[in-house]
Amino acid sequence: MRKYLLKRILYLFLTLFIVATATFFLMKLMPGTPLQNEAKLTASEKASILAQYGLDKPVWLQYITYIVGIFHGSLGLSFQFSDQAVSYLIGSRMGPSMQLGAQALVVGVIFGIILGAIGAIKKDTWADRLATILSILGIAVPSFVLAILFQYYVGLKLGWFPVAGWSGFAYTVLPTLALAASPLAETARFIRTDMVDVLSSDYIELAKAKGLSKFGIVYHHALRNSLIPMVTLIGPLAAALMTGSMVVENIFSVPGIGEQFVKSILVNDYPTIMGVTIFYSALLCVLLLLTDIVYGIIDPRIRLSGNGD
């Protein structure tokens, strides 16, 4: 177990190192400098600005400085907002993103479990079909389309919730719903397939034979055993939420990381793009590692071993 963990952590760092390196050199290939109004600046002004960003040094030195900086928690300075450190930028925008992500995850997973369980229990009835249609729609309708529709029809036409902005819980409702669609659909599909299997296993037959109520069987026996493999969904769901947050935060003007990322891409703010990239990768890597550890703990049948597979 310990050997396995050490190995995984080593790979985690290797992955992040590769991500950082690839990002760095990809961004170095790009044109663009932090200089604004380049024509108006004198040569010495230019030099001092470039020096502020460390761009006067050779590329290999910049690279080493960058990698060493990451270990000190520094991700460089933003081109767009002069003098602002990227790590500060990410830190200050983490709150809204995390809140939205967590809310969407809770809403999505809870309703996904309900939908999936209904599908499995009422297999091959109209309820099952309805649940399946809903979950397939959740996968087929991209989050940006959903967000626009929510914003217009629920926000503007019905006026139930604020259309955009970020000041209070009411503002989080629509973006949360738009973000929750894809985790909901994934969870529902997963739970349904899994529970159909579980419901046909021997111990469920035994529970039925014992005369347990239908609810008791589903709640105590079927659902609990179906939930265990759900742990493996954490990684994909987190990745889906990251993707979704980029557009949803933009559409609803939420001051989160995703919104900043899109903005930085559009204005070629390379240090911020690099910083957010590394941040997202680190987040996903840690989540994947935690998933494996948690899975091993709650399901004793899974043995974490040091040999590859």
Add this chain to the structure above:
Amino acid sequence: MVENPNNIEINPGDFAPLDKQAGPDKEKIAAPSLTFGQDVWRRLKANKTAFVSFIVLLLLFLMAFGGQALYHHDPNAQAPKYANLPPKIPGVNIHGLNGHITQSGQDVDAYKQAGASSSVHYVLGTDYLGRDLLARIMYGTRISLEIALIATLIDLTIGVGLGILSGWKGGRVDIFIQRIIEILSSIPSLVVMVLMATAFTKTGMASIIAALALINWTTMARLTRAQTLQLKNQDFILAARTLGESAPKIAWKHLLPNLSSVIIIQTMFTIPNAIFFEAFLSYIGIGISSPQASLGTLISDGQKNFQFLPYQMWYPAAVLIILMLAFNLLGDGLRDAFDPKSKR
């Protein structure tokens, strides 16, 4: 003596020996024997949802690749005079399709307002530059599909190739490939795509295809590897090896046909994924750029006028959603069709 309740009289003459040749042959298989493909096709047809999805996809492909032969409108021809005209189909008088819009509570003929002659009509309306929306949707769908299909083909090749190699060779090659997959799959795919798309903006379509291919092959490789590991130790492979068949030939003639169902099913889920990411990148403005159009850029253009002219976003969005739905449902159907054991 046993009483005969029904008074049936049985004489030896009632019985005649059966002709051995003419009698029904119990061993005879009445139905024609089916190949694997025919079997899958039959099961797919039995699954109504999947079959309808298949037909819908066929129609969408026809529209995207053949539509321009029937509908002669240049998707890039601008007519500023006729900008933002709502859909108008001659002879149809339903609000939303008759060229009328509601302006400050009043029903107005937008075509008359724009000074268009009565012969001018756009089936799905025009966009903010007066471009024919139907032509643009057909064109955009084609670009979206082209990107998704080429990217899927590439990652199919890489994924299946490396998957078989990894499973067949084992040892160091396997470990090396597995590590690459492990590293690639712990990077959020979105991040890779954004990076590739920003780093190679100039190349447009090619950079999106490269980004999609780079990310999506890992799942395919993982699946084929697992299958190859299972197949590798089966007797027919052992027989082929004993007979001195070369490894590439075994892979081509024995492994690939047995892997085909896994590959086809996975492909059915890779394509909509690629369509989604392309639309996503184009929507946030780093994918396809004008004058090219894809479903993502059309949605993003339409969104700007959504409050007043919702049709500009609804139609491309509907095409995107139908595409995604059809591919997903067909994928589900194929999974059941290929695997008779699955109980659903």
